[in-house]
Amino acid sequence: MLEFNQRPGVDGGPTYLQGFGGDTSNVAVAAARQGARVGYVSRIGADAFGERLLALWRREGVDVRYVACDADAPTGIYFVSHDERGHHFSYYRAHSAASRLRPEHVPQGAIARARALHVSGISQAIAVGACDAVFVAVAAARGAGTLVSYDPNVRLTLWPAARARAIVLETIAQVDVCLPSLEDAAILFGDRAPEAYVDLLLERGARLVALKLGRDGVLVATAEERHHVPGFDVESVDATGAGDTFDGAFLTERLRGATLTAAARYANAAAALATRGYGAVDPIPRRAEVERLLDASG
Numbered sequence: 001m002l003e004f005n006q007r008p009g010v011d012g013g014p015t016y017l018q019g020f021g022g023d024t025s026n027v028a029v030a031a032a033r034q035g036a037r038v039g040y041v042s043r044i045g046a047d048a049f050g051e052r053l054l055a056l057w058r059r060e061g062v063d064v065r066y067v068a069c070d071a072d073a074p075t076g077i078y079f080v081s082h083d084e085r086g087h088h089f090s091y092y093r094a095h096s097a098a099s100r101l102r103p104e105h106v107p108q109g110a111i112a113r114a115r116a117l118h119v120s121g122i123s124q125a126i127a128v129g130a131c132d133a134v135f136v137a138v139a140a141a142r143g144a145g146t147l148v149s150y151d152p153n154v155r156l157t158l159w160p161a162a163r164a165r166a167i168v169l170e171t172i173a174q175v176d177v178c179l180p181s182l183e184d185a186a187i188l189f190g191d192r193a194p195e196a197y198v199d200l201l202l203e204r205g206a207r208l209v210a211l212k213l214g215r216d217g218v219l220v221a222t223a224e225e226r227h228h229v230p231g232f233d234v235e236s237v238d239a240t241g242a243g244d245t246f247d248g249a250f251l252t253e254r255l256r257g258a259t260l261t262a263a264a265r266y267a268n269a270a271a272a273l274a275t276r277g278y279g280a281v282d283p284i285p286r287r288a289e290v291e292r293l294l295d296a297s298g
Contacts, residue, residue: 001025001076001093002049005240007278014081019279020056021078022098023153024120026241026280030248030270032060033286036255039063039114041107041137043097045075050097056281066107070097080240080279087240091157099127103136111137112144115255118247120151121168121184125158131167138174147255149177150206151247152184161187173205177254179247181212194219198226210250210264212243212271220264229264232272232293241280246271249290269293 003021006014025040032038040062044050046069053075057064076093093099101123111117117137124131141148152168165188172178178201180188185197192200194211198221201209211219217231249270253263270290277283 001078001091001096001098002052003078003080003240003280005080005238005279006082007238016079017278019281020053021241021280022076023122023151023241023244024118025053025057026244026284027118027120027151027248027251028057028062029060029281030245030274030284031252032062032248033284034249034252034270034290035287036248036252037061037063039066039110041066041101041105041110043068043070043073043101043105045069045073045097046071047075049075049077066105066110068097068105070100073097073100080238082238087238093126096126098123099130101127101133102129103133106133106136106140108136108140111140111146114141114146116147116149116251117141118149118151118251119171121153121164121171122155122158124167124171125155125164134171138171142174147177148175149179149247149251150175151179151243152188153181153243154184154187156187169204172201175206177208177210177251178206179210179212179243179250181243182214185211195226208260210246210267212246214239217268218246218264220260222260225260227261227264229261229268231268232297234272234276234293236272236275238278238283239275240278241284242271242274244280245274245284248284266290266294269297 001022003019004016028040076096079090246267250267253266273285274283
């Protein structure tokens with residue numbers, strides 16, 4: 001989607017910074033900036049906004065051969081506003097090109113050749129056909145031995161709570177890596193301690209869980225080990241896309257062979273740096289920036 005992110009104006013009123021967003025797109029850019037080879041599957045409108053998104057992905061080195069241009073649907077747009085409670089989203093993406101993704105659009109051969117597939121609960125929420133496409137992609141990955149990563153990103157403004165829980169829990173049973181936020185876990189399981197959420201997610205079938213705790217870092221776990229990895233203290237102005245940055249950085253580090261705690265620490269640093277500027281994409285750090293923060297923190 002195209003993003004318009006509110007920031008303080010010079011006269012005291014708000015201005016809007018034009019950028020880019022979409023959770024899976026943010027993950028793709030974050031992974032590419034950490035050095036991963038990345039391809040993206042989506043649909044964009046045949047409009048100026050779609051052209052800008054294509055230009056963004058190409059600049060970032062993201063392979064766009066599986067991004068289709070839809071002449072009959074627009075590219076989605078969203079606005080971000082800020083107040084003392086944090087950041088808030090207003091979406092204009094009903095019937096967007098991305099929501100018209102269907103199972104027949106899934107490049108199963110490319111997924112089979114990849115080392116990892118990352119999918120999102122938002123893709124499942126925006127349309128029934130898109131939800132079906134996610135399950136087809138996951139099945140293709142599992143059949144080929146490709147690692148499957150999943151961020152539930154539960155947004156109850158997009159679908160009813162009962163449907164969200166049913167589909168997200170079914171997906172968790174089919175993935176290798178589950179990357180929920182504390183808010184996601186609370187929607188799925190009610191009010192519990194973080195350790196209990198991790199237990200439930202592992203019991204559901206995820207092989208690795210990284211429960212994102214915001215400023216408090218992340219709780220990472222497998223059946224064999226469990227660690228709380230603290231976050232980093234930076235001067236934050238906008239948390240838009242920070243969780244997606246974590247996802248892309250964490251996956252990249254795991255594919256590079258990092259231990260569970262090392263990957264989590266790296267991803268925490270990347271996510272913290274992503275909150276220092278406005279917008280989902282522009283503040284996503286590159287590897288050199290993340291490594292400088294890690295070195296400075298000892």
